[in-house]
Amino acid sequence: MDKISTNYIDSKENELIELATKIWEHPEVGFHEVKACEWTAEFLKKEGFDVEVGSFGVPTSIRATFGSGKPVIGLLGEYDALPGMSQKVSTKKEAVEDGAPGQACQHNLLGVGHVGAAIGLKKEMEENGLKGTIVFYGCPAEETLTGKGFMARGGAFKDLDVSFSWHPGTSNIVMRGTMTAMNTFKLHFKGITAHAGGDPHNGRSALDAVELTNVGINYLREHVTDDVRMHYSITNGGQAPNIVPDKASAWYFVRALSREAVVDTYERMIKVAKGAAMMTETEVEVEYLGGCYNTLSNNVLGDLIFDAMNELPVQNWSKEDIEFAKILEETKTNKSGVFESGEVGEQYLYSEKPLNIYSDSFGSTDVGDVQHLVPGIMFMTATANIGAAGHSWNNTACAGNSIGMKGMIFAAKSMAKAGLKILEDPSLVDKAKSEFEKSMNGKTYICPITDDIKLPE
């Protein structure tokens, strides 16, 4: 047993690569992944899955299932691209089309990696008469951190017993730490315009209100826990210096390692905004855009995926792969600062055995929402040169060539293997669930995508 899934994934390797390449060649941004969604759904249908597209009030979502009864194993795919990140499969920074989107977070691999796991595990179940259900969720718009929140609001994910999430990366690691929860919102201030020189006393500046809000937020930083991050940009600062702005807006993110800290800080930021409105005699409108949960790593599932990865051979890089990565490393146009070439020496592509990483990270992912509904784990495999910065052209380039594809196939096999361990020993689900209950500590999931939020255009 267990060679069946990996053999089947090997036999389907070309088709999986073809699908990932097609999605790479046709990058679509969040909630607009029409083709990626259609092609992924078609592929799974052909492989014998029951496929629903566009459920949960989210047109580019997929729910594809095989089997029946428990345990129910969830695989969370994504396919959205990033705006402006177009890049050829090249070691030179060169867009396929200037300004067009590109797979700089490698979600073309991400979606198809989970498809590979789903079809491998299905084969294994059929050949061995194993009971259980595989659910592939195609999740749009991870980059806005709300795709899974919208799906959860519509009822997705709670059918699962466990969930596996793989993300492309620069090393083979199981992520045991926490990624931050997040809220995003805009503040729109309304004041009274006036001639800035002639009768400024009649003006009530909306821009002053934005600036005072930001001053207040910057003072707030001292009185929040260390894990809190607040960022903003001014999206409307008025028209010209000689006109007192009657309208001004700013856009905010607040992140922290717990959802509670995010919600608490968010409420305090709103108080600061109201204070600024009072000081400037302007009005403030809060446009809450949604948020996501922090991740909640399940160690029972972490051990399963870690063992599965270690039982498999790591990516077999070719001379061409290493040469490609080496040139990318040498371009040094990315300033990730994580790995400088000097530190990695001759290593341009990660080729070590998989590791566990316990440190927290201050990025966010909507995978956290699912991990607060059911037990889940996230892991990465190397799909790019070792120093590739997140959301960089290095990633777009590697997501379209054999470096990305090898990492994707390795991830698919790892998830199929981990899934099989659960089907063979369903008591693992109880263990994962009891750890989950303990970590939730009596809390329930409150969807950050409130009922009033409309799906973005």
Ligand SMILES: [Zn+2]
């Ligand atoms: Zn991503």
